[in-house]
Amino acid sequence: MARRPYRLWIVLCAAAALLVGATAARADDAARIKARALTDAAIQLTDSAQAVKMLWQATDIDPTSTEPYIYLGLYYNSREDYDKLIEVYQKLVKYRPNEPSAYLNIGEAYMSFNPPRFNDALPYYQKAYQLDPHSSFAALRLGEILARNGDRDQAIRYLKQAGADTANPAYAQEANKTLREMAGF
Numbered sequence: 001m002a003r004r005p006y007r008l009w010i011v012l013c014a015a016a017a018l019l020v021g022a023t024a025a026r027a028d029d030a031a032r033i034k035a036r037a038l039t040d041a042a043i044q045l046t047d048s049a050q051a052v053k054m055l056w057q058a059t060d061i062d063p064t065s066t067e068p069y070i071y072l073g074l075y076y077n078s079r080e081d082y083d084k085l086i087e088v089y090q091k092l093v094k095y096r097p098n099e100p101s102a103y104l105n106i107g108e109a110y111m112s113f114n115p116p117r118f119n120d121a122l123p124y125y126q127k128a129y130q131l132d133p134h135s136s137f138a139a140l141r142l143g144e145i146l147a148r149n150g151d152r153d154q155a156i157r158y159l160k161q162a163g164a165d166t167a168n169p170a171y172a173q174e175a176n177k178t179l180r181e182m183a184g185f
Helices: 003-019 030-045 046-063 067-078 080-096 100-112 117-130 135-148 154-163 167-183
Strands: none
Touching: 030 046, 046 067, 067 080, 067 100, 080 100, 080 154, 100 117, 100 135, 117 135, 135 154, 135 167, 154 167
16 A cells, blocks of 8 residues: 555656646636646745645646646645645646646545555546557556456456557566456456
């Protein structure tokens, strides 16, 4: 279980790397500039409460800008406040419904609870996979949850996909380990 927050951290960092450069084309320039200024100011603060307040304000001003969500996600993940983390990314998917990483982050937040909330996580991994059917991480999580739920055939399908991904050896290794466990080795 101790590895779950670390995995979520990896997903969040990957999301940050993919999304930080994205701009919200639909937001008007003034709102985008104001939201960006709030985000930039918030990340410079040492007062976490004020920074979080400013980041939430930035999501209200320009709800399509991914950057404040990423910083809020990092903040709530570092405090293991998974309910708030879910709230952050649910707001993002409301305004950016085609962001697979947001769905993955919600799924990982549910998986980080003790005990993990597998059935709550499942639809978010399914949506992430629907948006990006080449995502070995979504395939891995789908395979793990489906195996746990007794849907062996579907689990094997997803785990084989994740296990064959040479670009993500950690996911492949974990998928292949789960496949071996399912086979009784």
